[in-house]
Amino acid sequence: MNSGDTAFMLIASALVMFMTPGLAMFYGGLVRSKNVLGTIMQSFISLGIVSIIWVLYGYSLAFGPDVSGLIGNFDLAFLNGVGLKPGPYAATIPGLLYCAFQLMFAIITPALITGAFAERMKFSAFVAFTILWTTFVYLPVCHWVWGGGWLGKLGALDFAGGTVIHLNSGVAALVAAIMLGRRKGYGRDSFLPHNLPMTILGAGILWFGWFGFNAGSALSAGETAVVAFFSTQVATGAAALSWIMVERMMHGKSTTLGAASGAVAGLVAITPAAGFVGPVSAVIIGLVAGLICYMAVIAKSRFGYDDALDVVGVHGVGGLWGALATGLFASKVMNPAGSDGLFFGNPHQFLVQGIAAGSAILYSLVLTFVILKVIDIIIGLRVNEEDEVQGLDLSQHSEVGYSL
Amino acid sequence: MKKIEAIIKPFKLDDVKDALNSIGIKGMTISEVKGYGRQKGQKEIYRGAEYMVNFIPKVKLEIVVTDSEAEDVVKKICEAAYTGNIGDGKIFVLPIEEVVRVRTGERGEKAV
Numbered sequence: 001m002n003s004g005d006t007a008f009m010l011i012a013s014a015l016v017m018f019m020t021p022g023l024a025m026f027y028g029g030l031v032r033s034k035n036v037l038g039t040i041m042q043s044f045i046s047l048g049i050v051s052i053i054w055v056l057y058g059y060s061l062a063f064g065p066d067v068s069g070l071i072g073n074f075d076l077a078f079l080n081g082v083g084l085k086p087g088p089y090a091a092t093i094p095g096l097l098y099c100a101f102q103l104m105f106a107i108i109t110p111a112l113i114t115g116a117f118a119e120r121m122k123f124s125a126f127v128a129f130t131i132l133w134t135t136f137v138y139l140p141v142c143h144w145v146w147g148g149g150w151l152g153k154l155g156a157l158d159f160a161g162g163t164v165i166h167l168n169s170g171v172a173a174l175v176a177a178i179m180l181g182r183r184k185g186y187g188r189d190s191f192l193p194h195n196l197p198m199t200i201l202g203a204g205i206l207w208f209g210w211f212g213f214n215a216g217s218a219l220s221a222g223e224t225a226v227v228a229f230f231s232t233q234v235a236t237g238a239a240a241l242s243w244i245m246v247e248r249m250m251h252g253k254s255t256t257l258g259a260a261s262g263a264v265a266g267l268v269a270i271t272p273a274a275g276f277v278g279p280v281s282a283v284i285i286g287l288v289a290g291l292i293c294y295m296a297v298i299a300k301s302r303f304g305y306d307d308a309l310d311v312v313g314v315h316g317v318g319g320l321w322g323a324l325a326t327g328l329f330a331s332k333v334m335n336p337a338g339s340d341g342l343f344f345g346n347p348h349q350f351l352v353q354g355i356a357a358g359s360a361i362l363y364s365l366v367l368t369f370v371i372l373k374v375i376d377i378i379i380g381l382r383v384n385e386e387d388e389v390q391g392l393d394l395s396q397h398s399e400v401g402y403s404l
Numbered sequence: 405m406k407k408i409e410a411i412i413k414p415f416k417l418d419d420v421k422d423a424l425n426s427i428g429i430k431g432m433t434i435s436e437v438k439g440y441g442r443q444k445g446q447k448e449i450y451r452g453a454e455y456m457v458n459f460i461p462k463v464k465l466e467i468v469v470t471d472s473e474a475e476d477v478v479k480k481i482c483e484a485a486y487t488g489n490i491g492d493g494k495i496f497v498l499p500i501e502e503v504v505r506v507r508t509g510e511r512g513e514k515a516v
Contacts, residue, residue: 294452
């Protein structure tokens with residue numbers, strides 16, 4: 001055990017935890033004021049729900065001994081045997097700390113999806129969704145890539161969760177947005193964000209926390225953490241810039257929401273590549289991310305689904321780009337434990353990244369559909385019309401965000 | 405006696421006030437109002453989606469003057485509030501039947 005690494009990973013875990021309330025602020029500011037608490041709650045309560053799942057069986061299914069490359073077994077249920085000695089995944093920190101770090105990832109992933117069905121889902125249905133989706137979608141995909149499953153064995157690179165977290169949640173968001181249907185008044189009424197400063201602050205917290213997410217994924221306070229930290233910063237800055245530049249070309253103005261959205265797109269895109277690419281590659285990944293995520297958000301209105309807060313455009317498309325970009329830009333010079341990508345003479349890696357992304361998309365698509373269908377039959381996904389007009393704050397929680 | 409109601413762009417208020425002072429107009433009532441005319445509101449853009457926000461902030465001045473002053477006042481407001489862009493505003497001139505000064509009980513033009 002190494003106390004420097006342990007100290008670093010404790011901080012990194014806390015930083016990743018902070019991303020979830022940051023996300024709550026980010027999403028909370030984007031909805032109408034009558035839904036601010038309902039939206040914040042859907043992120044915040046993941047901290048409770050997923051923590052319990054993680055202790056009971058979550059960590060075991062994701063990181064326990066492998067069963068046919070598909071899922072972990074129940075050997076580590078109730079964190080049996082997960083203690084203060086270094087575990088199999090990180091040689092220099094306590095096993096329980098690795099478990100805690102991974103827990104923070106598992107918490108934010110279902111919270112990301114909530115942006116797709118913002119302003120219209122029952123709280124009870126949401127709780128059921130978080131439990132089922134974490135169990136049947138997050139845990140297996142996490143195991144495939146990081147827990148000794150088939151994608152990891154195939155050589156898929158996903159440094160901090162582009163496929164496991166962002167692509168996975170982005171695809172689930174698309175399914176959820178379509179299945180819940182559009183918000184009442186969509187296309188007729190305007191759904192103006194009620195507090196953009198809150199959204200910008202949330203984006204800032206996300207950016208800050210993301211250093212724990214990406215640099216922490218090195219699992220030690222060493223060279224790879226530095227690579228990941230640096231690429232995270234420059235890719236994010238580049239993406240914020242490219243988003244507002246396209247905006248200016250299309251609409252004549254650069255918006256703050258554009259800068260915040262671009263930053264999140266950059267963070268998402270660099271995530272899988274963070275510890276494998278150099279600074280220049282990171283800047284390119286970021287610039288392209290801002291551009292294509294902006295296009296994806298614009299394209300939404302053509303398709304007509306109501307992904308309220310653009311989870312598909314930002315996390316889905318950004319995550320897909322990041323996963324593929326890792327196969328293009330990865331370099332062993334930056335991380336000898338990684339692989340070279342297509343641009344460094346290894347087209348095979350690009351193919352592997354494509355397979356990983358494709359299988360995650362397909363799996364998340366089908367399973368999310370089944371889970372939502374089951375919840376719809378048993379509980380009902382959507383609040384009734386009266387509750388939707390009244391807002392989730394009052395109808396679901398008997399509170400209001402503001403008494404001015 | 406006439407009442408002049410002028411809806412102008414908020415940033416032009418000081419110019420209009422100074423212009424009216426220069427011709428001896430001593431008092432006015434102003435209020436912050438919202439509305440729209442031919443320009444149909446302003447555009448707001450959120451993640452590439454354009455929303456029309458119909459009501460734009462304006463300032464409304466209300467001034468009561470004698471019949472002989474009215475034309476000058478209208479002219480001065482027009483000059484001072486002019487930018488040449490859409491949304492410069494409108495001026496309405498209304499007849500006033502009676503004016504009473506509360507402190508003295510004076511009536512008519514003496515009370516204006």
